[in-house]
Amino acid sequence: MHAPHEPAPLPRAPNGWPxxxxxxxxxxxxxxxxxxxxxxxxxxxxxxxxxxxxxAFWYLRNE
Structure with missing residues (x-):
């Protein structure tokens, strides 16, 4: 159990090599x-x- 002032750990995603x-x-x-x-x-x-x-302005100007 975590202390009240300590945030809960974030769930970890599966780790790829990058x-x-x-x-x-x-x-x-x-x-x-x-x-x-x-x-x-x-x-x-x-x-x-x-x-x-x-x-967008360039396109509208050329249109």
Missing amino acids: QRLFGRWWRRQSPARQDRYATLGPLVSVLLFLAAIIS
Whole structure:
């Protein structure tokens, strides 16, 4: 049983070799470096969204 202040463990997915390799690499990173890598996800999504908007305007202008 877990203490009330401790969160329950997350269920683990079956590990394939890419997931094990990535998990090992991720755990070797310092917390500061993990934070830097984690901020790339939202940044990439915003850039992709801007690219979609720009391409939509370009398409409409050429139409």
